[in-house]
Amino acid sequence: MKLTTQYVFLLIFSSLFFTTEVFAKPPSASRIEQELVPPPLLPQHDQNYKGQPRTIAVTLTIEEKEIEIDDGVYLQALTFNGSVPAPIIVATENDFVEVTLINPATNQMFHNIDFHAATGAMGGASITGINPGEKTILRFKATKPGVFVYHCAPGGRVTPFHVVAGMNGAILVLPRDGLRDAQNKKIDYDKAYYLGEQDFYLPKDDNGQFIRYANINEAMTPTIDLMQSLIPSHIVFNGRVGALTGNNALTAAVGEKVLFIHSQANRDSRPHIIGGHADLVWQGGSFSNQPLKDMETWFVPGGAAVAALYEFKQPGLYAYVNHNLIEAIQLGAAAHIQVSGSWNNELMQSVLPPTPIN
Structure with missing residues (x-):
């Protein structure tokens, strides 16, 4: 596969981080293997978690595939886990989110992932670049409660192409002890x-x-x-x-x-x-x-x-x-x-x- 200048830059830049970030020892926290589900549904979660920070482990497999976006209208899509948008991830403030990103050998393109909820290294994009037939693991601490976008960001003019081809999703980072209304009173949601x-x-x-x-x-x-x-x-x-x-x-x-x-x-x-x-x-x-x-x-x-x-x-x-x-x-x-x-x-x-x- 011919690599563009942007791809080469990301690969070189990522090598500076692998030993300190991706392969760091896991934090001392309980581990939850979160089963992601297709949107509009959310994975099972506790909206009022008060315990110690956990490691929320998820797997995102990149699928390059054709999808029908209207009757008889087809798109060559780039996806995480096969859906547009990608599945939503759910964590609680100060949890560690551990993402296994897989780029199967059957794919054609270089990919990575940028989490707007993460801090440093281009949201993880500069340390997660993988070619077809490779995988990587990223772990970040979800320090900000809220809802955030994540997307592929391989570099240069192909970044918006990956995004509009479907490679974007969201993460929900709930506050510890749940949501509060405008009067700072606890509030739960039924769905x-x-x-x-x-x-x-x-x-x-x-x-x-x-x-x-x-x-x-x-x-x-x-x-x-x-x-x-x-x-x-x-x-x-x-x-x-x-x-x-x-x-x-x-x-x-x-x-x-x-x-x-x-x-x-x-x-x-x-x-x-x-x-x-x-x-x-x-x-x-x-x-x-x-x-x-x-x-x-x-x-x-x-x-x-x-x-x-x-x-x-x-x-x-x-x-x-x-x-x-x-x-x-x-x-x-x-x-x-x-x-x-x-x-x-x-x-x-x-x-x-x-x-x-x-």
């Missing part, structure tokens, strides 16, 4: 969902049809050229138009408090629940800051994740959208939440059904 918003850039042929490429190397150059327009062909939640609608809609019940974790590794977004609100929003993703209250629409800066909590008050179908409605309706950035329970007429009722005007 949690992870929505990874993704912009895709699919070239078209002379007939206006999306091109289906044979492999990732064939797709890379035309995709990079198109990306420079900054105009996505698709903006979706969880890897596909309609991935979280219909039979795949999220579910909740009246009275349940649901924590929504929303990431966007590349572009700004404006989440909104049509028919609801966010009772609490940890703007910027930091749990160290007091959450904002009663937000109609909140903001996710590109390269960030944000957490919002809402207690559903009415049953029915809710739409969770990026409230740039062009992006939601025309490009695909929309999800549904099906909520069960009893209707409350005090909150809303039909006073006069549609009636002809005399």
Whole structure:
């Protein structure tokens, strides 16, 4: 495989760190092998952990594969564990997160990983670079409570290509003893969902049809050229138009408090629940800051994740959208939440059904 200048630089730079970081003795902490699950679900976790810091061990296997992002529309994707977005990792403040990163020999590309929750070495990117047929182990201390993006960052102009080809995810670092509301009172959630918003850039042929490429190397150059327009062909939640609608809609019940974790590794977004609100929003993703209250629409800066909590008050179908409605309706950035329970007429009722005007 021919290595670019950026790849060579990362490989040389990484050699300066291997003996001190990657192969350091493990901390004296209990070890949890966390089983990662495909989004929008979260792995099993304790949202009110008070004990000594642990080592949260996870495995991320890089998969270069074709995925269908809309009916008959295909993307040569780069993924962690096969999903877009990558699985969310859950830890508690001051836990050690140990990541085994595997790049199978069947892949074509050099990869690494950059954790926005980590401190030093380009978020781990400069010490995790691996070619096909290699693996590496990174361990970092999760010192900041909040929600954070992680993504591949191999260097140079191919870094955004890896990100928009699907190689990004999130990590939830809960505060010790759990979340606090705007009055600093303890608050728990009944459910949690992870929505990874993704912009895709699919070239078209002379007939206006999306091109289906044979492999990732064939797709890379035309995709990079198109990306420079900054105009996505698709903006979706969880890897596909309609991935979280219909039979795949999220579910909740009246009275349940649901924590929504929303990431966007590349572009700004404006989440909104049509028919609801966010009772609490940890703007910027930091749990160290007091959450904002009663937000109609909140903001996710590109390269960030944000957490919002809402207690559903009415049953029915809710739409969770990026409230740039062009992006939601025309490009695909929309999800549904099906909520069960009893209707409350005090909150809303039909006073006069549609009636002809005399």
